[in-house]
Each structure stands twice: as structure tokens, then as C-alpha cells.
Amino acid sequence: MAAPRPAPAPNVPPQRRELYFFTLYRVLEAALLALVAFSPMGEYLLQISEPTLLRSVVVLYMVMAIALLVASYRSQLSPAQQAAIGLGTDLVVAALVLAATSGSQGGIALLLLFNVGAGALILPQRAGLGFASAAALVVLADSLYVRAMDPFNARPIAESVMFSVTYLATAVLCELLSRQMRESQALAERRGEELANQAEINELVIRRMRTGILVVDGNHQVKICNEAAWALLGKPSPERKQLADVAPELHKALARWRGGRGEIPKAMTLAEGAPEVLPRFVALGLSDNLYLIFLEDSRVFSGRAEELTLATLGRLSASIAHEIRNPLAAINYSVQLLEESENLPEADRRLLEIIHTQCQRMNGIVQDILGLARRERSQPETLDLAQFVRRFVDEYRASHPLERDILQAVAERPTLAMADPRHLHQVVTILVTNALTYGRLPDEPARVTVAVRSGPPGAPPELNVIDRGPGIPAAVAEQIFTPFYTTSEHGTGLGLYIARQLCEANQCSLTYQPVPGGGSCFRIVLPPGMNLVQNQEAGSPGGRLNLA
Template sequence: MTAEPRVHSATTSPGDITRRELYFFNLYRCLEAAVYAGLTFSPYAGEWVKVAHPLLGQITAIAYLIITVGLLLGTDRLRRRLTEGISAALFIDILAASLILVALAGHSIVPMMALVNVGIAALLLPHRAYMFAGIASLGVLAPYAYARLTDAAAEVPNAETAAIVVAYFVVAALLRYLGGHMRATEDLAAQRGVDLLNLEQINDLIIQRMKTGVLLVDAANRVLRINESAWHLIGNPSPSQRELGTIAAELSRRLYHWRHSGKTDQTAVALAADVPEVIPRFTRLAPNDDTNVLIFLDDTSLLSRRAEELTLSSLGRLSASIAHEIRNPLAAIRYSAQLLAESKLNAEDKRLVDIINNHCTRANDVVENILQLSRRERSRPESIDLNAWVLAFVEDYKQSNDLGGDHLRAVTQNRTIEAMVDPQHLQQVVWNLVQNALRYGRQPNQPARVSVVARLAAEKGPPLIEIIDRGPGIPPKVAAQIFEPFYTTHEYGTGLGLYLAKQMSEASQASLEYVPVAGGGACFRITLTPAGSLLASRIAAQPG
């Protein structure tokens, strides 16, 4: 069963709003055309409207009606070229209104109806609002100008006509402002919707990646939502199974008990075979509402690991404090042993002095490792060329240590390999691993042969550093515990070297693992972060 994506309610996009506005605008045009046809064709219109040119009015009304029906049917096509389409359609509206005014001898209902056309056009195209008002004003005044040209005694525009012209500009200005404000509000709402959607997706991703199992169960005991951890912790049931009683009977029983008694069973339980034990916790989405219940499954292995980490952290601080107190008396013992060794001693006493020095050295190594663990500095990764770094490391190690008959070599590639890592941490980790390989990675009575290899895991895989020896290898039971603190199989080992190496690797966003070598030997592999990927992730994480 995998978590289903949340279903988001559909929101109205600006394109949908524009189409709806255009549709009703064109529908209003059809209404205008019908009114014009009624005024010019109806036998009863002559009782209250003076039809001066019936034929002109009828032809105009029929042509305008055909055009408006075409505009209504072609709303989607008109939306593709919004500015040109609305401008051309409004010009047709004003032309039809002017001709109807001529046919009706200047009836006032026509310019009043055109006022709506101007307002809607200004609302849809705010940047052309005043142009539309000017065109409409010319359309209203044109019949009077035509009448004066054909008849000198014709009436001139009166106060009502002047008021209509002023109204065109006032309505255009008002709806121009409202249109701009409306679009700003739409843009803000759309941006808020995107932000909310992104936030919801981030929340879903966080819940899916949580180590704690999370289930949402309704009143009918059906699982509505489940994250990946919970899916694994209840045994990876089929996605078609939604009944909690079927996929996790014990969890269903505890939920029933909690619903009716309000008490939670805190004992750990395994909800399926071969899965970790969990401790279920229940909570309501709303107080006093059992409709939906959130169930949290706390993995006891994670809790134990966290407790172990806290214990190790506390133990590290305590050990560091003790180590500081041990160093002074340890130095005094070692100094006294050195002075005693300079005296004339028999063979038995010299052997005892050697034992004191050896154990002082071992104790001092333990103290140094503990202090190194407690004062480990924060990682400061930088981009390095692994080929050059490995060559320099091997050369430096050879100069600083007498290898005797042992062999240490660097293996590099004929291509650039870049990685992001703290060079100081990497130096300590590889130094420790090489020392272990030279000390333990040898066949009996044979020199050690150790290689420090720089390579890529695959063609586009992460960069690797491998420390490989040709010794007897590490038994599987021992290999499973070698990175645990204070675990050692050597008489004089501290059990902290590999633990420190792993901790330093992880601090540089790398990983350290043991890999058996076919044919005998051991390989400690450090998987590093590619230089480009870490840099890109850091840039993406920066604000703004």
C-alpha cells in the first residue's frame, strides 16, 4: 500500500475567467441585436419610437444579429487574439449603434445600451479604456453630424447626448481601475494558490520521508492515508487493502480500546512478520471528534538507536573528562619508567619496565582517541582532485613512516575525479585505515601490500577512495561489529579507530564501509560526495 496523492480542488484560472466574461459580453451583444431588430421590425414600435429610415434599421439589425451570433459561437477563437478581437467587435458595436441611431432618429435607448459595451470592453482591456470611450463618443455624435450635413435644420446634440458622452469616459475610467485591481487580485490569488500547493506538497513529502509511521484512519476503521514508514512497519500490505482490521489486526484492536477507554497500550508489538516492533500512539484531528484519527508508529529500533547515541554522547563527554584526569598520572608513570630503564637492571626488571612502557603507550592511545572524539571539529568540505590527493597522501605517508619491507602504492585514474570533503578529516580517516591495513592486513611471515585507490563507482557514480590489503580479511561476524565503539579483537587495540574514522566520514557527508575482497584481503571503501552535487544543493538551499 502506498500513500495516495492528495486531491486538490480545482481553482478558476484567469483564462477561464476571461472566457466567461467574453461569453456573457457576446451574449449581451445578441440581446442588443434582438432589441434593435424589435425596434425596427415590430409594428408596435412605431407608437413610441420614430423610425426615420426603416430599411437601414432593418438591414443593420439583421447584419448585427448575424455578427453577434458568430461572435458568441467563436468565443474561444476570439480569446486567442483578445486585444484585436475586442477592439474590432466594439467598433462593430458602435457602428451598428450609430446606424440604428440614424434609423431611429436619435432614440436615447441606443447610446445607453452602448454604455454597457464600453464598460465591459474597458474592464477586459484596461489599457484601451479611453480609446473605447472615444470611439463610442464619436459613434453617438456621428448621427447628429450626418443629420446636419443632410438637413441644416436638424437638431444639434443636446444635454442628454453630452451626458452620455461624459458617462462613456467616466465608466471607462472606473472600470479601467476596477479591471486592473481585479487582475492584481487574481494574480495574487493564483500566487497564493501556488504557494499553498507547494507547501502542501512539501508537507506530504516530509510526512512520506518521516521515520515514524503515520496513518490516518476514519470512523469506519478504513485507512485514508499512510506514509512509507508505516507501510513497511505493518508488513507492506496490498494497496487495495484499506481495512485496518485486515492489514493490522492488533493495531485495530488497540485503536478500538483507545476509542472507548481513552487509554493507550504502551507495550511494543510487531504488526507483521519480520518487521521491527513499534509502539502505537493515537490522537484525534480535532478535540472530541473521533471521525478521523492519526496513528503514529514509533519504531523501537530507532528509539533504541537514539538512546544509544545519547548514551555514547554522554559517555564521550564523561570519558573526555576522565581522560584529562588520567593524562597527568600516566605521564608521571611513563617518565618514571623511562628513568628506571636508564638504571642498571637485570633482564627480569627490564622486561617489567618494557611492560610498563607498553601499557602506558596503550593507555595514552586510548586517551588521545577519546579526546579526539570529544573535540572533533566541524567539517569544512571543499572540492579536491582525488587523484592528486591520493598521490600526495601516499608520498607523505612514506616519508613520515618507515615501511621496511611493506609495500604502499597509489592507484589513480586517467580522468579527473573531484569530490567535496574536508581534507583534514579525510587525511585522518585514510591515515588510520592505512595504518590498520599495514598492521593487520598481511599474510603470516609476508610483507603487507596495501593500495590506496581513487576511482568512480560507475561512469556517473560517486567518487570513491578504497584502502585494499592482501591479508587474511575479516570474518563476517567480526566485520558486523568493527565500527562499534570500543570493539577490538587485538590485545592492545582501543576499539575507537574505526569508529572515529566512520564518524569523521559521515561528518563530511561521506560513508565508510567494509567490503570483502575476492581471493582474500580487506577493502575499506569511502564513498564521497561529487563536487557538483553538493555545491548545487548548497546553492539551492540559500534564500532568495
């Protein structure tokens, strides 16, 4: 829906433009000489001594001038080459006109002054000075020839010398001006390229922004629409330019804002199936009559509010948990002392067991909260998942009596992955503990499998914790990774949340997958690891490096 860009103006080099005006001036010179040569008034303007020569030279000069004018914008020759040809023609014609007339030295010399200056603007410095010196020689030679043939009607030599000095000075000044013009043009081109690149970068940034951006004119016609705004508007056709047609509610809100009512735009849905947006309006200028519309996805605000709430809650919970640990430790220690009493009735002993169990539960909650608030940065390394899983299962069996429950590892071949071993151990411990606690059918032992799955080369490895319990209902499965969400009266609702946070810190993903036939599967997808293997069969001492 963005307005099409105007076609860029043709890039005409400055020397080509100067050459065009130079050749146009040459046509004017040829026309003036033709007026002198062919008009009856020519005898009153100049003393023509050789009319046939003059007319022949003027005709050829007119033809040459027109040809150079056409070539100035069609020829493949460079501007400097065409200027050199034209200026050489001017000098030859000037010399022949001076030879065919008498008393025309001043006028011809003045006409040559512009030619010398224009040539110096286009030609290199040495060429410009060379043609200026040639023009000076033409004028001086004519003056000396006239003085030799008719000394009584000859013009002063000083006049010719002054013309010569003027040619040289004009060539130098015009060459300096040309150099400055070229430098300014080069600087302008560089600045233009930088501005063009910056404009492309700005346009790309605007198009890729998650915030929807619209630019409309005073008639509420859409001029610019980035990708996010296009999606929020329901992906309308590019032909639909009127805001009233694309988003009527947004059109009315902008009209009310322009009316100066001071109303704060409310959240609105601009298309079916699109999320709610919060519009904001900004006037780009009184003269341009353009308005900028920001379309903020309300889900972004909700996510930011949730992150802020969780961060605040985490800091507050960590502070409270730290203060709870001391009295909790005192209560637990007192319970242990009371349990050592010999005259304690059985009913009181049962109450002490309840107190001790609940103290352990509260201590677990405190540990989870402190672990969440003080989570260390991950330090991933390459590890063999098969070896890690087998060692984990052995250690878990040794430290947790399973009785009738079954915990087994399935890892057929070495599988390399990148992860922090401490974080991965914590995640798998949470998943296995949950599976042993909740992944069991009534009156049956839990059967938990920690399996490693490796796909084709280059595919990310997977670590699955599978149980054969009743599974998780779909409505509950959508909330299980939410902090403090639990369906058990003994749970804290932080275990799976902490596990997912640790996975994300290691660039892993943790998802829940229902198992056909009953059961649950928590799948961890890890980045593939890198294995540097020395190929001893190769002839080189260093061998070959393989990536696994």
C-alpha cells in the same frame, strides 16, 4: 495509496468571460428591437418612420448578435478584437434605428450606455474612449438632425450633451475598473502559482521524509500515504484503502485513541519483515474529520539513543582519562626510579616490569580516548597513495622492530586520492598494528601487506591492509567496529572504531573483507584525487588540463 487529485478547473480569462456576457446582452438588445419592429405593439412604443429599414436593420443585428455570441467562446480572435467589432456594430445599428424612428433617442442612448461601459472593460483605454466619443457623436448628430428637420419636436441639446458626458465618464471609470481587475487577476495568478509550487514542494518533502505519514478520514480510509509509510506497511496495493485491511493493529490503536482512553500507542510491526514503528496520532480538525498518523521507525530512536550515549560516554571518558594521566605519569616515573636501584631482587624487578607494561597500556587507552574526544576536522588534499604507502612502510619498519615479522608495500603505479595525510596515517597505523598483533598463525611470523589498488579511470582507489592470519569469525566481524568491543584482554576496543570515524570524516569507507584461503583484509575506499597536468605538446602556452 494517495488519493487522486481533482482535475483543475478550466482557466477562463476574465476578459473572455466579460465578452460572453457582453454578447449575451447584445442578443437581448436585438430581441427588444425585434419586438418593436415586428410586434403590433411597436407603433405604440415608437414612431416608426421607416419600417422597412428598421426591420432590415433589426434582422441583420439579430444575426450579427448571435454570431458574436457564438464567436465569444469559439473564435480565435482576441476578446478586444471581438469587442471592437461588436461595439462598432452597435453604434451603426443605433444610428440606423435613430434614423428609422422618431422620439427614440432617449431609449437608444440608454441602451448604448451599457455597451460603451462593457466595451471599455475589455478594450484598451484609447479604444474605449474612442468608441465612447463615437457614441456621443451619434447622439449629438441625431439631435442636431432632428432639430434641423423638425425644430418643434426636437429634444433639448443639453440632453444629448449629458448623454455624451456620461458615455465618456462611463468609459473612463470602466477602464479604471478593468485595469484594477487585470492587476488583481495577475496578482491572483502569481499567488496561485506560488501556492501550487509550494504545494508541490510540500508534497515532495512529505513523500521523501523518513518518517512515515498517513492521513485517514473518519472511516479510517487512507487518503495520503508517503513512501516511508508505504514501506513500513509492507508495500500494499494502491487499491487497498481501508486502514483495517492494510494495518489492523494500527486501525485498532487509532480507534482506541479516538475513543479518548488516553492510551499511549505501543511499538508495533505493521508487516512481515518491516521494522517496529511507534505510531503517533494527531487530529487535523473537528470539521474535516481527518487524522494524521506519524510512523516513527524504532531504529531511528535506537540510533539517536546510541549516539547520545556515545557522545556522553565520550565526554565522560575524556574527562576521566585526563584525570588519570597525572597519577599514571607519577606511577610510571616511580617505577623507573625503582628500576635503577642496584639492590632490587629479581622477583621485585619482574613486578616492576609488569607495572611498567600495564602503565604503558593504560597510557595507550588514555591516548585513544583523548584522540576520539578531541578529533580535529579533516583537511583533505590530493596525495599519491603509492608514494604514501611506501613511505609509511619504511617509517614503520624504522620505528617498530619487526624481528621475524614481514611488512611490505605493494604499489605498482601512482594512484591519486583525496584524504587528510595525518588521518590516513593514523588509520593505517591502527590497521597495521592490529594485523601484526592478531593476524598471525601460532608459532609463525606475521605477514602483512599494505597494497594500493587502482581501478579503471574514474573508479575510487583502494588501500588494503592484508594479513595471512586465522581471519575473523563472522559473528565477531559484525562487531569489530563497535566502540569498546574487543576479544583480547589487552585491547581497548577503540582502535577500529577510531579508524572508521576518521575514514568517514574524510568521506572514505572502511570495511572488513575475509581473504580466501585464510587471513583478513581491511579495505579503505577513498575519493579519487585530481591531477592538473600541463600538456607541453599542445601549441598553447597554457597547455591542457587532465583530471586523474
